Amino acid sequence: MNSEHSRDSKNADSDSAFMLSALTQAAAALEQGEFPVGCVVVQENQIISRGCRNGTVPEPGRRAIISEVDHAEIRALKNLESCPYPVVPEKCTLYCTLEPCLMCFGAIMLTGIPRIVYAFEDPMGGGTACDLASLPLLYKNCRVQVKKGVCRRKSLDLFFNFFNKKGNQYWKNSLLEQYVRDQKQHGSGK
Ligand SMILES: [Zn+2]
Numbered sequence: 001m002n003s004e005h006s007r008d009s010k011n012a013d014s015d016s017a018f019m020l021s022a023l024t025q026a027a028a029a030l031e032q033g034e035f036p037v038g039c040v041v042v043q044e045n046q047i048i049s050r051g052c053r054n055g056t057v058p059e060p061g062r063r064a065i066i067s068e069v070d071h072a073e074i075r076a077l078k079n080l081e082s083c084p085y086p087v088v089p090e091k092c093t094l095y096c097t098l099e100p101c102l103m104c105f106g107a108i109m110l111t112g113i114p115r116i117v118y119a120f121e122d123p124m125g126g127g128t129a130c131d132l133a134s135l136p137l138l139y140k141n142c143r144v145q146v147k148k149g150v151c152r153r154k155s156l157d158l159f160f161n162f163f164n165k166k167g168n169q170y171w172k173n174s175l176l177e178q179y180v181r182d183q184k185q186h187g188s189g190k
Contacts, residue, residue, distance in 0.1 A: 012150075015117050018042050018095045019151040023119070025052040025072065026097040026158050033057045035170055036158035039072035039096045041080060041113070048083045048092070051075030056170045066170065072096060073104035077111055089113050097155040099148065102127030109142045117147045119155035124176040153187075160184045 018040055025038025029052040041049040054075065055067035073096055080087050089112035094100075097119045100108060105127035108116060116128065128146045132139050159180045162168065171177055 014045065015095070015147065015150050018047065018093070019097070019117065019119055020154075021047055021050070022072075022095045022097050023151060023154050023158070025050055026155065029053045029072070030158055030162055033165065033168075036155075036162050037072040037096065037098045039076040039094065041076050041092050041094050043088060043092045048085075048087060049076045049079040051077070051079055068103075071101065071104050072098075073100050074107055077107055080111075093117060095150075097151075097158070098122055099126035099128055101125045102130065105130070106139070109139060109144055114143060115145045115147070117150050119149070119151045120159065121148060121152075122176065123179050124171075124174060156180060156183055156187065 022038040022040045025040065026036040027038070029038060030036035032054075035053045035056040037053040039051045040047045051072045052075065053070065053072045055070040073094065076094070092113045093115040094108055094113050095117045096104075099118045099120065099122040100116065101122070102125075105116075118128070128148075132142060132144075134140075159176075163172075163177045163180055
């Protein structure tokens with residue numbers, strides 16, 4: 001095995017390990033009835049921030065709309081503020097169990113985090129494939145590396161469980177729900 005290969009496989013091992021921590025966050029959200037997305041930010045092999053989805057469960061009689069701001073990535077980025085030691089965004093990788101949406105992708109870029117690893121692709125709302133070259137200067141010049149499909153199956157299983165939850169209304173009958181069911185049934189098993 002040459003050194004490049006061994007470095008790649010070491011990266012793959014640690015990417016899976018950190019994704020499992022993000023999945024723990026996602027499972028905790030599901031436990032609360034929330035949309036199961038979890039996120040961790042890693043700096044030099046250490047988790048420095050965590051976040052999970054919140055706000056998707058309507059409070060009976062109180063909330064007219066569901067907040068689309070409290071995404072797992074935004075919460076993890078906010079939590080960086082309480083990190084006890086200096087955060088160097090350029091040295092960070094953000095792990096998320098679902099492909100970041102456009103809002104989160106933008107926030108990750110603006111924070112200056114150069115690497116994103118996600119588990120399950122979002123064909124309905126994923127933002128990481130947007131063409132940065134056609135955007136204004138700030139985004140055009142971002143060099144963000146995206147790796148997908150790490151622990152994909154585990155994340156898919158959480159979404160499948162979420163959409164099977166009795167009484168769930170969130171993204172019910174959406175393209176995402178349809179895609180999750182389809183992947184569960186016919187997916188590659190990865
Ligand atoms: Zn988002």
